[in-house]
Every structure is written in C-alpha cells, then in structure tokens.
Amino acid sequence: MNAENPGIQARLRLERSPFTLDVDLQLPGHGFIALFGPSGCGKTTCLRALAGLERAHPGLVRVAGSTWQDDAAGIWLPTHQRALGFVFQEASLFDHLSVRGNIMYAQKRVQSTGRSAVAGAAVAVEQAVDLLGLAGLMDRRPATLSGGERQRVAIARALAAQPRLLLMDEPLAALDAGRKAELLPYLEALQRTLAIPVLYVSHALDEVARLATHMVLLDAGRVRASGSAEVLMARLDLPLAQGDAAATIIEGTLVRHDSAEHLSTLGFAGGELHVISTTARPLGQRLRVRIQARDVSLTLERQSGTSILNIVPATVTGLREDSPGQWMVALDAGGARLLARITQRSVTALGIAPGRSLFAQVKGVALLD
Numbered sequence: 001m002n003a004e005n006p007g008i009q010a011r012l013r014l015e016r017s018p019f020t021l022d023v024d025l026q027l028p029g030h031g032f033i034a035l036f037g038p039s040g041c042g043k044t045t046c047l048r049a050l051a052g053l054e055r056a057h058p059g060l061v062r063v064a065g066s067t068w069q070d071d072a073a074g075i076w077l078p079t080h081q082r083a084l085g086f087v088f089q090e091a092s093l094f095d096h097l098s099v100r101g102n103i104m105y106a107q108k109r110v111q112s113t114g115r116s117a118v119a120g121a122a123v124a125v126e127q128a129v130d131l132l133g134l135a136g137l138m139d140r141r142p143a144t145l146s147g148g149e150r151q152r153v154a155i156a157r158a159l160a161a162q163p164r165l166l167l168m169d170e171p172l173a174a175l176d177a178g179r180k181a182e183l184l185p186y187l188e189a190l191q192r193t194l195a196i197p198v199l200y201v202s203h204a205l206d207e208v209a210r211l212a213t214h215m216v217l218l219d220a221g222r223v224r225a226s227g228s229a230e231v232l233m234a235r236l237d238l239p240l241a242q243g244d245a246a247a248t249i250i251e252g253t254l255v256r257h258d259s260a261e262h263l264s265t266l267g268f269a270g271g272e273l274h275v276i277s278t279t280a281r282p283l284g285q286r287l288r289v290r291i292q293a294r295d296v297s298l299t300l301e302r303q304s305g306t307s308i309l310n311i312v313p314a315t316v317t318g319l320r321e322d323s324p325g326q327w328m329v330a331l332d333a334g335g336a337r338l339l340a341r342i343t344q345r346s347v348t349a350l351g352i353a354p355g356r357s358l359f360a361q362v363k364g365v366a367l368l369d
C-alpha cells in the first residue's frame with residue numbers, strides 16, 4: 001500500500017447482542033474484494049458500517065486517503081457525504097425515470113454535493129454505460145427490464161456517482177442461474193477495468209473464485225483470514241478448501257491457441273495447462289483458470305496413453321481429512337497451488353505425505369476471464 005493508493009482501512013466494533021462485529025481490516029485500493037462467510041457472520045453489517053448506514057462504535061474508516069469515521073478524532077461523515085456506491089440484492093431503481101434518467105440522477109446528485117471534484121473518478125458515465133452493455137437500453141423504463149438488466153443499471157447508477165469505493169451486497173443472489181450467468185461477464189469486465197476497490201458480499205464460492213482478487217473470510221463477526229483469494233482458497237485450515245466446491249485459481253500466460261481444436265495453452269510457473277476455449281485471444285494475455293479439487297487426481301509416475309491433457313509435476317504440501325473416506329491434498333506446482341480430493345485408500349496406497357513428489361492430473365480446467 002502506498003501514498004497514492006492507500007486502500008481501505010476499517011476498524012469496526014458494533015454490538016448487537018448476542019452478535020458482535022469486531023473487525024480490523026487493511027484492504028487493497030483496487031480489485032474485487034470478497035467478503036465471504038456463513039449466514040449471519042456479519043457480512044452485510046460490515047458493508048453497512050463502512051457505508052455509515054450503521055454506526056460502529058468505536059470505528060475508524062479511511063478510504064483512498066479520506067477519513068469517513070474516526071471516533072477518536074470525533075469524525076463522522078453521514079452516508080451521503082461518503083464517496084461510495086452501494087448495489088443491493090434487488091435493484092431499487094426509480095420506476096418513473098428511464099435508464100438514462102436513473103443514471104443521470106445519480107450523476108446530478110453527486111454534482112450538487114460538489115463531490116465530483118474529487119480526483120481519480122471511478123469511470124466516466126459513458127464508460128460505465130459501455131462496460132455494462134446499456135447503450136441499447138437507455139430509453140427503457142425499469143419495469144420493462146429483466147432482473148439482470150435492472151442490476152446492470154443499478155451498478156452503472158452507483159458508478160455514475162463517482163465513488164471511491166463500490167459496495168455490492170450479493171448482487172446476483174436474487175437472480176436465477178441463467179440471469180446470473182448473463183451478469184457475471186459484466187462484473188468480470190468491471191473487475192478488469194475499475195480503478196477503485198469493490199467490496200463484494202457473496203455466499204457462492206464459484207462466484208468468488210471468478211471475481212475476487214482479495215478475500216476476507218468472516219466468522220461470527222470476526223476476521224478469520226484476509227489475503228489474496230488464490231492463497232486463501234488453497235489453505236487447508238480454512239473452510240474454503242473443504243467439500244465439493246473446493247477449488248484453486250492459477251494465473252498464467254496464453255502461449256498457444258489451436259483454433260481447429262479450440263484449445264488454448266497457458267504457461268505458468270508449474271508447466272502448461274490446456275483449456276477449451278472458442279475465443280482466440282492475443283498471445284501473451286494473462287488469464288486465470290479455476291481448477292476444482294474433485295477434478296484433480298494424483299499419480300506417482302507420469303502416465304502415458306491417457307485422455308487427460310493436463311499433467312503437471314507437483315509436491316505435496318499438506319493433507320487433511322475432508323469427509324469420511326475422502327482427503328484433501330494441497331500441492332505446490334512450481335509455486336502455483338492446487339488441491340486434489342482423493343480417497344483415503346489412495347492416500348495410503350500412494351503414500352501421500354508432505355514432501356512427496358508426484359504428478360497432478362487435471363481433468364477439468366475452467367477459464368475465468
């Protein structure tokens with residue numbers, strides 16, 4: 001964290017007996033930061049306290065060098081004076097205004113407070129409209145839009161207010177699977193483009209894996225872990241690396257694309273990974289892939305005559321019982337992290353233990369970008 005990009009500092013204590021939120025967070029000044037944890041752990045309360053919709057006491061909130069709350073210094077900015085955008089589960093748009101009217105309303109409102117004078121605006125309004133694919137919807141009324149389209153308008157409206165921080169509370173939760181799949185690429189575009197941090201509450205680990213660069217894991221109002229999403233997702237001591245949804249993220253560089261076979265090859269520190277892709281991207285592009293623990297098997301010798309394309313040398317770094325008869329094995333592949341979920345019988349048969357060198361066979365690789 002440097003002076004130009006001081007990120008988010010939040011020390012919040014909020015008692016709501018029997019629940020207490022007590023967090024001390026230092027978060028990056030860019031990227032998607034997922035607030036993740038079980039129902040009732042305090043994710044929404046944390047967002048609301050940052051926004052000034054709930055009053056933490058004591059509290060300290062600094063965003064991009066501005067102090068929004070500092071009880072020790074007697075500073076408290078009400079929500080409308082905080083340069084933030086808030087997107088909720090359900091888009092609450094003005095039904096009597098068009099999409100354009102909704103977005104312009106937010107822009108005018110912020111201009112009237114003089115807040116747009118702040119340097120380093122999130123994005124220009126035109127860029128937000130473009131990023132969220134709204135150009136063709138600008139004259140429509142919210143009542144004529146689908147849930148996913150309404151949510152895109154809500155995000156553009158939040159960005160039109162030129163926030164220094166965007167808060168999103170389960171923005172996909174009210175959408176069905178099809179609409180969710182439609183909206184995710186727009187969120188990914190924001191993730192790549194926005195210069196401001198986005199604090200994103202979600203229950204869904206697959207969503208978090210696609211979007212998050214940083215993760216905060218909350219448990220009963222406390223921070224259980226905070227750090228890079230890639231690192232946290234592979235940690236055997238955290239609940240993320242448990243069960244069917246356990247997965248890791250690997251970042252690599254596109255080194256080849258075979259358009260006849262629709263196969264892209266990514267180079268990473270541990271070797272190469274092949275992934276089905278119908279899109280030809282420029283060579284050299286950085287791409288992220290998600291590998292689910294259940295799709296990784298282990299062998300002591302490199303197999304030949306197999307249909308599995310992805311075989312990478314790896315070293316066991318740890319293992320833990322996942323469920324009766326199943327173990328989660330953590331692996332290091334040239335510095336990249338992998339998880340493999342295998343049976344207890346295989347753990348014994350292969351002599352799996354920390355330090356063991358072997359080969360990870362990856363059956364499924366999903367491109368995230």
Ligand SMILES: Nc1ncnc2c1ncn2[C@@H]1O[C@H](COP(=O)(O)OP(=O)(O)OP(=O)(O)O)[C@@H](O)[C@H]1O
Binds near residue numbers: 019042
């Ligand atoms: N208005 C309220 N009054 C009293 N207690 C509340 C209120 N809102 C939430 N709580 C309690 O505060 C705790 C944290 O709730 P919060 O909504 O922040 O959790 P969450 O992690 O966002 O949960 P979920 O994932 O279910 O939305 C819970 O124990 C909840 O019951």
